[in-house]
Amino acid sequence: MGAGLLAALMHPLYAQRTLTGIVQDPQGAAIPFAVVELPARKLGVQANDEGLFSFPLPAGLTPADSLTFSALGYERRRVAVPAEAAATLRLAALPVSLSEVVVRPGVAEWVGFKGVPKSRGGYRQTILLREKNTGWQIARRCQPTADGYLTAVRFFVNPSHDCGKTGLRAPFRVRVYAADGPGGSPGTDLLTTSVLAAATNRGWITVDMNRYTISFPQRGVYVAMEWLHTSDEFLCRSISYNPESHQKMEQVNYEQSLASALVPTAEAHTWYHTIDYGWVSFNRRFAEQSQILDAAIQARSQP
Template sequence: MYMTTCCRFLFPFVFLFSPLLMLAQTTIRGQVQIDSTHQPVSYALISEPQHRFGTYADAQGRFSAPIPEGIDTLLISCVGFENLLLPLAGLSDSTAVYRLRAKPNVLTEIVVRGRKPKVVAVGAIRKRAPIVWGNCSGRNIEFALHVRNTKGIRGYLHRVSYLIARGGVATAPFRVRVYANADGEPGEDRLPQSVVTAARRGNTWCEVDLSRYQIEFPKEGLFIAMEWLPTNEDRYKFATSFKMPDGQKNVRECFGQYLAFNRELRTATYWERINGGTWRRNAPLSRVGMGEHPVIQAKIALE
């Protein structure tokens, strides 16, 4: 299974960063809340400006983040909110509240029609999962597929769908991301707020309605992404084993669902990033990047 090969190639990458994780000196605990309402911010990312580590808050905004040595500033972020930078000096290891200020939520005027819109599907259409990808690195992983507008379609993003494969914990939550095309790579967020969803089961499409946001499907296309949300919740964790290059067996803890990959789109380009950091094209440390791409599609409502 591809998960085995994937983990084998990812291991040097994880090992490369392991000294940073092993030198953790303290743990910061707290809850992330909305500044104006004091309601929890679900699945906020606790990191630092260089994105060298990352921990997610849970659905209630609670988190426990081991801080590696050499980190002097925390960065708390979530889609739809202003980033919060906190000097580590002076923060205690006792539970505290951290509040994020919501960005202005400006939505395009919605045109209400008396009939269902005509939609066309673009991106990866086939329900085939010869290859799967799971999060066994212990880090925030995000994959973005460039959904091209090759036929000059004029319309708005109606729905997006992700092919969640068998295995893992298919019902784990993940975040839907939509980005503008900035010279061939993911650019600005096009969703004004966090959209978190989960599949009902594996080996099926997980479809999300985004019609209320009226996101234009431009001639340069969009990047549709899936962001894993690896919290500390045990119910979404599982163990998998694989062989190292020397033949020894290695067991790793993984989180969440498997996302399907295939080779349907011959000219597909997709990007990867970790801990909300810099985007990299086609995951050079794995077999992914040899023609495979995530199975993600979009349905466009025609004008």
């Protein structure tokens, strides 16, 4: 047996392999949509609604590499990369502290997106398979005219070009973040409970937020749509053609679209997030660089 092969057998962390497993709470219940990451390699996957994950690990890992597990409402945990092919990991729940809500006289206002949503398309995630999900969120900063609290959020949902109403009805998760991340990006989770919503038809879908007692300061918060794989019933197939070879290609999609509109660059406050790269400001410009896409997300503030 060659020395190289022997070394690979003795040190399985060095070889390319797939780690499978489940993320659970201390009582053994599955934690849905937990995130498994290799932070130093900028790689990660999201578990499904049953807490199950499948993570293709890169070759060349060393004992110094570690995995980070996190989930909404649970403490982040860092562990050494398991040498085994399967792993079970348990996360402790974060303590829940409810902020005091003081209702003052004043008129509630919708803030955030101000454009006219396009009738088709928008932001979307394709190829969202049960065994392949690297996370995708679109967030829009919403700023009220005075301090208050968050009473509702809404998203303008479109059917996609490929999946039509099949994709339109796929559930997504509502996320709310403080504007305290690097460079003013989304930062601290303000909504620490998984809140799922789904559209039935094209248009605005409103989610009541009163029960979560989230402060809505004048500096604003970010409201995000997070694409999730919840069921294969929302899968659909589409046909496309390679523009150079004209070869027909079949693609499996799982998607709904979050509508958008072109607005002046100064009025756009949209960011996107992947597990691999974190939060990035959406800065693709159109119309001779004077306009930019803005996500159709709004939030309602009650003083």
